[in-house]
Structures are given as structure tokens and as C-alpha cells.
Amino acid sequence: MSALDKALNYSKKVGINECEIVFIKKKTTTARITDSRIVEIKHNFDEDYGIRVIHEKKIASVRTTKPQEIEKTIDLALKSASGVRPRNFWRGLPENIASNQLSGVYDEKLHKISAKETMDIAQIMINSAENSKINTITGSLNIVSENFTIVNSNGLNVEDNATYISGIINAESEQSTIPVSGIGHVSSRTLKSFSPEQIGNEAQIMCTKSINPQKVDSGKYSIIFEPYSVGELLAFVVASNFNFKTFTEKKSCFSNNFQEEIAVNQLNLIDDPHIPEGLGTKSFDDEGIKTQKIKLIENGIFKNTFSNLFDSYKEGKYSTGNAIRIGSPMGRSSEPIPSCAxxxxxxxxxxxxxxxxxxxxxxxxxVGRLWYTYAVNPIKGDFSCTARSGIRIIKDGRIIGPGKSVRIIHSLPKMLKNISEIGNDQRNVIQWASLPSITPSIKVEEITVNSI
Structure with a gap:
């Protein structure tokens, strides 16, 4: 009998109403790049259990790395639950589902990758970034292989095997009037869709084309945000406004605009958990609910929100299958209480x-890259970000040279209404410990920038 089965049997034996156990077995291989060379190859192996106990509608949670102590851990969770107020709106954990393995999410080659193969890939990233004008190359390569399992006392028993690979290079040059840098990034779920050459090439091109930047005068501009910078906006500014909890608590800047036009007609914003090679692609969410494609904005109209069980039950609704237990550097974790994303x-x-x-x-x-992106006033949709590298000045339909850093303070509702063009260069993007996004470049009009 497995540790998970023993844990469930024990929870029933002691009379717990509902018990959920998540198990993650993860192998992470990391190559760290400093001073233009590989300085470390590291393998991490993790096995963790997350336990959520619901008894008399009181919810408590614990984690452990020791399967032999799961029964003691469940006792601890039950004891903790006694001091928690009941959540009378709770309607129960899900029952079993028929899960299926999606395509483009698991690669045996990544699962079995060796330290030497990892070094070879990282070295290609470095070699592709080298240029006589570049002084220093830093970055990392992360490869993750994991098995994620959820079981609960209502009969749910599903598991998922997944692989991830993500590389990033930061190229820096001091052969300029001021130090400049460039970034290259590629992420995928299979080795065949991963290009280490692209990472280095993009970093060195952004860096060398940023040398000797000109001052950007404060004022209003049309800004073309490249995919990496759009991903930053999606993760740290846009996504939270479509969270069901944020929406119902009137903390979204679109809480009063459901089923109304909030963006230009050509904008379609979707949560797509089934797309091949997507870093967040999965057939079931982290509570065992089947995932589904959700149209958040359809032809400019605010159509839907996303939710997990707890937040949905609180409002008398049901989960959309968006419970998340975010793992580092990618994938899932054994966090016993899921969030929603x-x-x-x-x-x-x-x-x-x-x-x-x-x-x-x-x-x-x-603008190729954004830094320090955060909501200044989330309810109004005001946000701030800084473009520090990868800035190119456009005049009369052509690029005239690189630009110095600027700060952008803008409004999300205004930005979505002022999108004038959407690119055909869609790609996977993920910021560190953040949300996976899939996005092309977008061009936005009438954005005020301030010189730094």
C-alpha cells in the first residue's frame, strides 16, 4: 500500500470528514552562468507531501517530507483545525475524474538528461551570446522533471508527469557611454522545441543594439512592447483583474464592467491550459478539477473570470479549474492550500x-524588457514599470538608435483601449517564479514616459 493510500485510510479511521493529499516528486537540474562561464551544475531531488484536512467545515493544512510521519502530520492538522472557524459555505472536495496526458508536456529526454548534456546546452547559450562588444555573460538553465499526484477521501486519484526547460542569458557591455545589457529567453516543455542558440543570439543583439543610447525626452509615445515585456505586464498587472475573488471583492479595475467592452475589438485574452508546449499546460488543476479554455476577453468584451474551489464556494459558484500550487523554478509544488491563477x-x-x-x-x-512592474492603484488599474534595456527610438517609421531608461506610469483600462496593432510573433514567456504567458508583441498609443 502506498503512503498516500495509508494516509487516506488513516484519515478515515480517525473520523476526518475530508482529506486531500498532494505529492510532488521533482528533479531539478540547474546550470548557473557567471562571468561568461558555467560555474555550477546542480541536481536537486525533492519529495514532498501537502495535506489539507476539512473537518466539520474547518480547514487546516500541513506539509511533510517524511512519508513515515504522515499519520502524525494528519493528527497535527486535525488538532489545528479545532481552533479554526468553520467555513459553512464549503461544499466538498471533487470526486474522481478521467484524466488524460496531453501532448507536448513531457519529454523522456529531459527526464533522463545528464549533467554533461546540460552543460553542452548551457555552453551553446554562452557561445551564441559572445560578441567583441560584450564584456560579461550571466544566466541560467533550469530543467525540471516531476510527478504530481492528488488523492482525496472522495475517491479522487490523478497524477501527471511533466517536464520543463527554461534558459535565460543576460549579456552586458561596458563599451558604451553607460553600461547596457540585453536579455534572451526561451522556455518549452520538450527538448526539440528548445533553442539555446536563440537565447544567446537575442541577448547579444539586444545588448549590442543598446550601446551608446540617446536620452528619451519625456512625453507621449507609441510603444511597441515585445513579447518578453508583454509577459511582464500580463503576469504583474493584467491577470489579477480576472481572478474571481478579486472581481467579486470589487478590487479589480474591471469589477463594474462584466460583459462590457474593456479593450479594442482585436484583443482576445485567453487562459489556455491545453496548448502544446505551454509552461502551464495541464489536463487537471491542482485540486483535481478538469481544466478548460477560458475566454477572459473576447473581441474586446470582458467575458469570464477564473477561480478555485474555496473562492467559488464562498460565492455559491463552482471552480473553473484554476487552482494552482506554484513550484520553483517551474511546475507544481506540494503547497497544501492552493492559490488561484x-x-x-x-x-x-x-x-x-x-x-x-x-x-x-x-x-x-x-521596448524589449521591463523591470519593477507593479500595480500602483489596483482598483483603478494604475501601474508603474521601468524600461532599462532593449529600448529603441522610432522616428517616422524607422529605428534611429537605442534609448536610455524611461519610467512608464499608465492605466490598464486606458492601455487596453489604446492597442493599435498586435504582432504575429507569439511565444512562451515566463518571468522568475511567475505566471506562464503566451503572447505576441503589442503596440499601444498615447503612453506617457518619463526620462530617468
Whole structure:
């Protein structure tokens, strides 16, 4: 009998109403790059159990790494529950589902990858970033293979095997009037869809084309946000506004705009948990609910929100299958109480190439990377971010040179209404310990920037 079965049997024996156990078995291989060389190859192996106990509608949780102590851990959770107020709206954990393994989410080659193969991939990333104008190359390569299992006392028993690979390079140059840098990033679920050459090439191109930047005058510009910077906005500004809890608590800047137009007609924002190679792709969420594609914005109209069991039950609704237990650096964890988030927040591709978007811009900026992105006033949708590298100045349809850092303080509702073009360069993007996104470039009009 497995540790999970023993734990469930014990929870029934001591009379617990409901018990949920999540188990994660994870192997993480990391190559760390400093001073243009690989300085560390590290393997981490983790096995963790997360336990959620619901007794008399009181909810408590614990974690352990020791399967032989699960029964003691359950006793501890039950004892903790006695001091918790009951959640009378709770309607129960899910029952068993028929789960299926999606395509493009698991690669045996990544599962079995060796230290030497990891080093070879990381070295290609470094070699592709090298340039006579670049002084230092830093970055990392992370490869994750995991088995995630959920069981509960209502008969649920599902598991998922997953692999992830993500590489990032930061190239820096001091052969400029000020130090400049460039970033390259690629993530996927299978080795065949991963390009280490692309990572290095993108980093060195962004860096070398940022050398000797000009001052960007404060004022209003058309800004072309490239995918990596759009991913930053989606993760730290956009996504939370479509969280059901945030929406019902009137803390979303769109809480009063359900089924109304909140963006331009050509914008479609979707949570797509079934797309091949998506970093958040999965057939069931982290509570064992079947995942589904959710149209958050359809042709500019606010259509849906996303939720987990707890937040849905609180309002008399049911989960959309968006319970999340975020793992580091990617994948899932054994966190006993899940949060709520989109799996793959995606902007549908448009029909514009970057060249066409630039040609159609008279006074603008091309922004490849954002830093320090956060909501200033979430209820109003105001946010702030800083563009520190990868800035190109556009005049009369052509790039005239690199730009210095600028700060952008803007409004999300206004930004969504001022999107003028959507690119055809859609790609996977993930910020560190953040939400997976799939997005093309977008061009936004009338954005005020301030020189730094």
C-alpha cells in the first residue's frame, strides 16, 4: 500500500470528514552562468507531501517530507483545525475524474538528461551570446522533471508527469557611454522545441543594439512592447483583474464592467491550459478539477473570470479549474492550500510583423524588457514599470538608435483601449517564479514616459 493510500485510510479511521493529499516528486537540474562561464551544475531531488484536512467545515493544512510521519502530520492538522472557524459555505472536495496526458508536456529526454548534456546546452547559450562588444555573460538553465499526484477521501486519484526547460542569458557591455545589457529567453516543455542558440543570439543583439543610447525626452509615445515585456505586464498587472475573488471583492479595475467592452475589438485574452508546449499546460488543476479554455476577453468584451474551489464556494459558484500550487523554478509544488491563477494566459496573435509595426510608427519606442512592474492603484488599474534595456527610438517609421531608461506610469483600462496593432510573433514567456504567458508583441498609443 502506498503512503498516500495509508494516509487516506488513516484519515478515515480517525473520523476526518475530508482529506486531500498532494505529492510532488521533482528533479531539478540547474546550470548557473557567471562571468561568461558555467560555474555550477546542480541536481536537486525533492519529495514532498501537502495535506489539507476539512473537518466539520474547518480547514487546516500541513506539509511533510517524511512519508513515515504522515499519520502524525494528519493528527497535527486535525488538532489545528479545532481552533479554526468553520467555513459553512464549503461544499466538498471533487470526486474522481478521467484524466488524460496531453501532448507536448513531457519529454523522456529531459527526464533522463545528464549533467554533461546540460552543460553542452548551457555552453551553446554562452557561445551564441559572445560578441567583441560584450564584456560579461550571466544566466541560467533550469530543467525540471516531476510527478504530481492528488488523492482525496472522495475517491479522487490523478497524477501527471511533466517536464520543463527554461534558459535565460543576460549579456552586458561596458563599451558604451553607460553600461547596457540585453536579455534572451526561451522556455518549452520538450527538448526539440528548445533553442539555446536563440537565447544567446537575442541577448547579444539586444545588448549590442543598446550601446551608446540617446536620452528619451519625456512625453507621449507609441510603444511597441515585445513579447518578453508583454509577459511582464500580463503576469504583474493584467491577470489579477480576472481572478474571481478579486472581481467579486470589487478590487479589480474591471469589477463594474462584466460583459462590457474593456479593450479594442482585436484583443482576445485567453487562459489556455491545453496548448502544446505551454509552461502551464495541464489536463487537471491542482485540486483535481478538469481544466478548460477560458475566454477572459473576447473581441474586446470582458467575458469570464477564473477561480478555485474555496473562492467559488464562498460565492455559491463552482471552480473553473484554476487552482494552482506554484513550484520553483517551474511546475507544481506540494503547497497544501492552493492559490488561484491562469495556467497559460495568452494573447491571440495578430497579423502584423514587427517591421510593419515599426513602419507604421511616427514617434515611438520599441521596448524589449521591463523591470519593477507593479500595480500602483489596483482598483483603478494604475501601474508603474521601468524600461532599462532593449529600448529603441522610432522616428517616422524607422529605428534611429537605442534609448536610455524611461519610467512608464499608465492605466490598464486606458492601455487596453489604446492597442493599435498586435504582432504575429507569439511565444512562451515566463518571468522568475511567475505566471506562464503566451503572447505576441503589442503596440499601444498615447503612453506617457518619463526620462530617468
Amino acid at each position: 491562469p495556467h497559460n494566459i495568452k494573447i491571440n496573435s495578430g497579423d502584423r510583423s514587427q517591421e510593419e509595426m515599426i513602419k507604421n510608427t511616427s514617434n515611438g519606442l520599441l
